[in-house]
Amino acid sequence: MAKGKDLHTDLGLKEEDLLGMYRYMLLARYCDERQWALNRMGKAPFVVPVSGHEAAQVGSAWAFEKGKDVFCPYYRDMALVLVAGFTPKDIFLGLFGKKDDPSSGGRQMPAHWGSKERNIITGSSPIATQVLHAAGIAYSKKYKKADAVVGTWFGEGGTSEGDWHGAMNFAGIHKLPMVFFCENNQYAISVHESKQVAGSVHGRAQGYGFPGHLGDGNDILESYRLAKEAVDRARAGEGPSLIELRTYRHYSHTSDDDDRTYRSKEEVEEWKQKDPIPRFETYLRSVDLIDDAKIEAMREETKAEVTEGAKAAEEAEFPDPGTAADHVYGDLEVV
């Protein structure tokens, strides 16, 4: 089907890659829609939306090798952890705080991802702490001479913490095999980028002695391309890179937020017009990989998977309060 000079072929992406990427974007989007619906029904007290970020996340994640490379994501990375191996059911187990939530067994708020078997490092709420963990893991991988690249993701707000500065510095000094991804959606809750970042995020990499790149985070192929170059570079022992992917979130920061005090309707509308999913569909159509029928079929299929996952998670058990004091330490009983 695909033509000789296709963009994706140049990037080394096969047809199944493209369809896979598209599928994960849909999965994330439908999980998001579903979690908002559950929130409105009073069934999910806390929702962190991903919509708008799917291209940046799926595109960047696609450059990593599962089972080998390591993911240090932040809370907004639902599409990313889906690529890394979470199922929609896993997402909803976390949303409801159920016993089988792979991230924390219902101990943490939703969207605090973690799973050792999937190489997703456990995350917390304090912003940007994972960036230093990523640097430590990258150091360890290098020390062990393991063939592994570490990716870490954060918002532009996350770049303000000292953790980010420390990780950039340490990565630069030791030429660590890692990639820093900034999903710059221009707001940290309500704070606009202009009050958050003096200069620019990607422009800072040079000061730490390694390359920084700016890309369109609503363009999945560009996100992939920048990520792939950086991952290859890291794998070849040439050190870290910083990739800033500009994007926008379609909804409020979380279900506890209301974005109408700080973003205009027009601005939100304008960015919804740049939705990464239809945009990728346009490309997929242009290379004859999908058509209306195929889109319809894939949408139905992913939607069904999401519905089913949500249902199964809703029916699952809550953790037993008798376990609440377990695992504070490996070898001490508390309480």
Add this chain to the structure above:
Amino acid sequence: MAKGKDLHTDLGLKEEDLLGMYRYMLLARYCDERQWALNRMGKAPFVVPVSGHEAAQVGSAWAFEKGKDVFCPYYRDMALVLVAGFTPKDIFLGLFGKKDDPSSGGRQMPAHWGSKERNIITGSSPIATQVLHAAGIAYSKKYKKADAVVGTWFGEGGTSEGDWHGAMNFAGIHKLPMVFFCENNQYAISVHESKQVAGSVHGRAQGYGFPGHLGDGNDILESYRLAKEAVDRARAGEGPSLIELRTYRHYSHTSDDDDRTYRSKEEVEEWKQKDPIPRFETYLRSVDLIDDAKIEAMREETKAEVTEGAKAAEEAEFPDPGTAADHVYGDLEVV
């Protein structure tokens, strides 16, 4: 005496400026020599040397207006606080921990400068905290529309802390009237710059949206020139600058350190050859401002001032232990 096309005239420096600058360099150098001697005699338990940094400190400090501008120095800035108004006796009162030590009344270790009447902000041991205070003060000055520029000084080691990153970011966002000075002496205790700073210090400013400059910190006129431009810029409301002044410390980090495990004799020797004081003398001679007799006279005079100050401080009282619990709070008695 001075000729038409003299460097210093271009810089707006008068003869009395040059002689003043020279005098402060000598004062600092002799205070340093004296405190080492006292340390060897067992009279001063802890010494922080300044030798080597005199040009960077006196040159940069000279660009500020006393009584109006604000100094947020770090421990190595003895020459700087002399310019800002400390007398040699003040230095030694601090060295001995005497009651009349203007910085802390003998409560802090030597070299923890502070004096409200001299606009020197109280400092502590934890590295780089003063850089954020400087940003806060600069914000306050701007808020009050005061005609004041804030200077802050730190070593290249200090750039690694999150405080430094936060201050650079805040200064960039609010275009604060302040100047960041890095006295880069290539070591943080034993840690070489190559393990401390990925990229470069001055190269980072651009990432925060304001200019960074690299200068020869052993050249007092260059240090002054860069500082003056930055201070003028700040005063004109054009925002912050970062000035990196490369230099070297002649002695160990402090009297508790022994630099022989981490610096070669040759390297130390090489840098002693670049001593900023003889270097400035060469310039002063070239513009006929000093000659052997004048040098001799000034050396004698400053040396005498230092000897006298040290003696007076040695004879001064220790703080009364009955005051040890005072001033924890303004309005509560403790203990």
Add this chain to the structure above:
Amino acid sequence: MAETATTNKNLVSTIHDTLAEEMRNDDRIVVLGEDVGARGGVFRVTMGFLDEFGEDRVIDTPLDENLIAGVAIGMAMDGLLPVAEMQFADFIFPGFNQIVQEAARIRYRSNNDFNCPVLFRTPYGGGVHGALYHSQSIEALFAHVPGLKVVAPSTPEDAKGMLITAIQDEDPVLFLEHKKCYRLIKGDVPDERYNIEFGKAKVRREGSDVTVVSYGLMHHFCVEAADRLSKDGIEAEVIDLRSIYPLDMGTILESVGKTNKVMIVYEDNKFLGVGAEVAAQIAENALFELDGPIVRIGGPHVPAMPFAPTLEHWFLPDVDRLEQEMRKLAEY
């Protein structure tokens, strides 16, 4: 205050209104923090401030609590009265160094040459499905540090008087606002301006059978439990500490002298929580007045409250449990 005009308000509106009123009267006061501007704070404490006071005085900072603390300290040393908001108490820790090593020590280390009148306000506490990182109690960590004052008013009336005192205080104050109390706790707040001095506990319910010391949300639970017990003829004296440092041991010891039994309730982790100091001071000063062991009810030694409703419920003491414990002690 019988004649004073009052308005019935909840805790969060009281803090909003008081802070706004103080800002109207003194332009040295600036607020800074994450989302304090257009968003008006995630709990709406600074709602409308940006419009009224302008962006010079209502500063949306970058996402860096160390920066917030550090620049606030600088402002304070230059004569402003910064009110720094930490969005959640759980996120104050990146700023720990600036608060404990700098703010707390500036007056002492400069031998009274400088002082540092920063007010750090922050929402704390659990019971709001906040899980491990939006439920923490942090008072013990800061009250241990000389140079800081730590207060935690639990009623709107106290919050107003103590907030005014905190803003005027010439030293750093950590002002703790319980998230669960924000909308839950309402009360009549005098319209006039008044101060409540730090270091004065409040006997909010008198009784002769057992002394119950607490603060924040737990204080309200204790009052409720005590009211229930009263129906069975057991009268607990319930004390709201209000201020953790300075700590009003006088009021506690006086009450213990009367009841001879004491229970201390706090939701923070029990080990080295505030109740440890209260218990220790009672054991030092009033040991032989006690007719029963000192009882501490504190959070279990797990890292704050888990998210799942089953687990969160397990963590936080409720009124039933407090009632039982009080009864047991009274009957000892």
Add this chain to the structure above:
Amino acid sequence: MAETATTNKNLVSTIHDTLAEEMRNDDRIVVLGEDVGARGGVFRVTMGFLDEFGEDRVIDTPLDENLIAGVAIGMAMDGLLPVAEMQFADFIFPGFNQIVQEAARIRYRSNNDFNCPVLFRTPYGGGVHGALYHSQSIEALFAHVPGLKVVAPSTPEDAKGMLITAIQDEDPVLFLEHKKCYRLIKGDVPDERYNIEFGKAKVRREGSDVTVVSYGLMHHFCVEAADRLSKDGIEAEVIDLRSIYPLDMGTILESVGKTNKVMIVYEDNKFLGVGAEVAAQIAENALFELDGPIVRIGGPHVPAMPFAPTLEHWFLPDVDRLEQEMRKLAEY
């Protein structure tokens, strides 16, 4: 251990030798911190390590304690056993967030999926002309945090066994080394490899008149004071806590059951210091065994030790004062 070969060493050499030996046996162990390389640490704990183990395992970090803590946590989650040195306890605070919010909670928050075996070592304590920022005691701040273990061995023998236990521990441990003890305290250290379990206090001197609980430098002062009192026929039982969390209340309560009097001595600020928790637990569990008030001797409520010799002396309890206080209590 009568038959065991021993070597007489001071505290700092013991820590140096033990750490080196463990590194020889296990290449998952890496050390990181400021000046741990060519300088061998400012107290010489890692002297010679760079040459022996190479710069991959002996990492001179940038001057950022938050970085040190954060990358150590990452390494630990990837299977290494990082030993992170904080150059002085006073400088651990920029890393407070990574230690208390991350290291301490990783096992719990991941429901046992991840764990975090970082060992944080740091020199603490006063009496060395270190003034406000090189004299601090930090144990109470960390012992309050669930998920952390906090230990403070005071003798070379204990330091060896506890350091080995700490390195092997699968959870984060804060290992506190008293600066003044480094060279002052010597003892016979068994040459063989051995573990000392955490949470076991040591009765280092038996007695029946008064129980004295302490740790670190103060413990040695207490033993000396007790030896002096013995000449007057007063026998103090002196307990070295060794481990702050877990805390061995069993040993303390047993001793208190015997002596009926207890004094707790610590150089950290008294308010909410470790002695508060010890006193509280005694008051909860053994109130009626006491024949005298619980006595706490702790640091005054000022920000650590001032520099001037006159002021430093004022801050730190000395043997004379401890002897007086013990006598007073014994005679109560």
